Amino acid sequence: MPASNPRAIAKARTLACDVVILDLEDAVAEERKDEARVAAVAAAREGGFGKRELVVRVNAGETRWAADDLAALAGARVDAVLLPKVGSADDVAQVRALLGDDGPALWAMVESARGLHALPALADAAASLRLTALVAGTNDLALDLRCRPGADRAPLLPALARIVAAARAGGMAALDGVLNAIDDDERLAAECAQGRDWGFDGKTLIHPAQIDAANAAYGPTAAELDWARRVIALWADPANAARGAVRMDGAMVERLHLVEAERLVALAG
Numbered sequence: 001m002p003a004s005n006p007r008a009i010a011k012a013r014t015l016a017c018d019v020v021i022l023d024l025e026d027a028v029a030e031e032r033k034d035e036a037r038v039a040a041v042a043a044a045r046e047g048g049f050g051k052r053e054l055v056v057r058v059n060a061g062e063t064r065w066a067a068d069d070l071a072a073l074a075g076a077r078v079d080a081v082l083l084p085k086v087g088s089a090d091d092v093a094q095v096r097a098l099l100g101d102d103g104p105a106l107w108a109m110v111e112s113a114r115g116l117h118a119l120p121a122l123a124d125a126a127a128s129l130r131l132t133a134l135v136a137g138t139n140d141l142a143l144d145l146r147c148r149p150g151a152d153r154a155p156l157l158p159a160l161a162r163i164v165a166a167a168r169a170g171g172m173a174a175l176d177g178v179l180n181a182i183d184d185d186e187r188l189a190a191e192c193a194q195g196r197d198w199g200f201d202g203k204t205l206i207h208p209a210q211i212d213a214a215n216a217a218y219g220p221t222a223a224e225l226d227w228a229r230r231v232i233a234l235w236a237d238p239a240n241a242a243r244g245a246v247r248m249d250g251a252m253v254e255r256l257h258l259v260e261a262e263r264l265v266a267l268a269g
Contacts, residue, residue: 002027003056004036009043012052017211018202019053024069025060025084033065037072044077055107057082061091070098080105080132085140087114089121089129096129105130110163111137112144119166126170134167135204136160138177151187153194164199176200182207192217220264228261 001008003022012020022043028036040056056078058069073081083095086108095106108122108131109115115137122131138156142148147155160176167174176195179188188210195203196217203214220228234246235258245252 002036003040003043004028004032006039009039011208013048013050015052015208015211016215017052017205019055019079020049021055021057021082021204023057024065025057033059034068037065037069041072041076047077053079055080055082057084057109060085061094070095074099074103076104078104080107082107082109082135084109084137085111085115086118086122087112088118089125092122092125092129092131101130105132107131107133107135109135109137110159111140115141116159116162119162120169123166123170123172126172131170131172133173133175134163134170135175136163136177136200139180141177151190153191157198160195160198160200167201168199173201174199176203178204178206179210180206182209185213188213189217220268224264225268228264231257231261232265 001012001020001022003009003024004027009022012022022036022040024033024036024040044054044056054077056069056073056076058073058081059065061083070081081095081099081104083092083106086092092106092108096103099106106129110119119134122134125131136159138149138153138160141159142156145155145159149156153160164174166172176191176198179191181187192203192214200218202218203210205211205214230248231253234240234248234253235255240246245254247253
């Protein structure tokens with residue numbers, strides 16, 4: 001949501017989303033940057049977002065607004081600050097120093113070749129920098145790589161896989177990029193399903209009409225929840241305490257599957 005739009009912020013408090021991202025960057029015209037910053041801090045102070053996480057995307061570090069954005073958010077009641085155009089772990093470290101160790105968590109957008117090159121370093125530094133999510137900036141990434149992704153996004157898939165792998169290595173969430181075609185429901189459903197199949201935890205969205213499709217794709221299905229609950233019950237049985245694998249539904253279930261089962265049940269909750 002553009003932080004300069006009060007009606008959008010009000011509506012965000014009612015939407016069935018997990019995270020509201022108030023934008024100070026691309027969605028805000030230059031002449032409204034200062035106004036948007038003030039509005040974002042005010043929205044955080046007022047609250048009312050319920051269980052939704054509140055994240056603010058600041059302007060890129062090389063712009064004239066970045067320092068003021070970070071200064072305003074250092075003490076704001078936000079769950080995370082989203083950094084666009086991250087090209088190195090040093091970019092994140094500099095922001096962490098400005099926000100302080102007790103400041104908001106950080107999210108990083110990966111939207112350039114430099115960002116892809118920095119993924120191992122970002123994963124290694126994630127814990128110390130409180131970097132908790134990687135967001136695929138697919139529009140900018142395609143431009144920087146000079147690739148031409150169609151509906152199947154085939155040219156971008158290697159980059160998306162690298163983002164997911166780095167997120168897993170660093171204990172971070174991985175969020176897929178936006179789909180600009182807000183009226184193409186079929187493409188949105190396919191892209192959400194593809195992102196989930198490739199390991200993303202969720203999808204960034206640019207319109208409320210896209211929320212239901214994302215929730216449907218990324219939320220566990222009834223069959224998955226049934227499997228998860230039975231796996232949890234299986235390993236809770238004292239008779240299986242000393243076993244490394246147990247047969248269920250004609251397949252061997254190992255203890256490593258318990259972690260995924262617990263994750264699915266927690267996600268459903």
